[in-house]
Amino acid sequence: NLSGLIPVVAPNLNPDTWGYYTPAYDLDQTILVKAAAIRQKWIDQGQSLNIFITLDKASGKYLNDIYMLAWKLGLKSTYYLRSQSPEAVAQTQDRSMECDGCQ
Structure with a gap:
């Protein structure tokens, strides 16, 4: 999709x-952590939760808050911490309205 917002067309x-x-x-990561904590009650083994942070939120305090919330809510683990690279942010363009098949 030419470095667009959605890697695969839905x-x-x-x-x-x-x-x-x-x-x-763009999702509020605290909501994702809370949803995972609710889901975990009905999961027999474990679940993988990825955390996604943008460059403007990337800080030690923000990460600490997210991981402490996960711990306090009883999450067994998190999987990956995904952060945006400055290069990817600079190259990403919103081409959503250019798609001929989407209109």
Whole structure:
């Protein structure tokens, strides 16, 4: 998708459904941690939770807050910490309205 926002075009993606596809970096990570804590009660083994941070939020305090919340809510583990690279942010362009098949 020419370094766009969505790496793989989602099925039935069009201007009406665009709002359902939020990039992981734009989601509130505390909500993801809370949802994982709720889910964990019904999971027999374990789950993998990835944390996504943007460059503007990347700080030791923010990471500490996220991981302490996960620990306090009883998460057994987190999997990957994904952060944006400055190069990727500079190259990302919103080409969502240029897609002929999406309109």
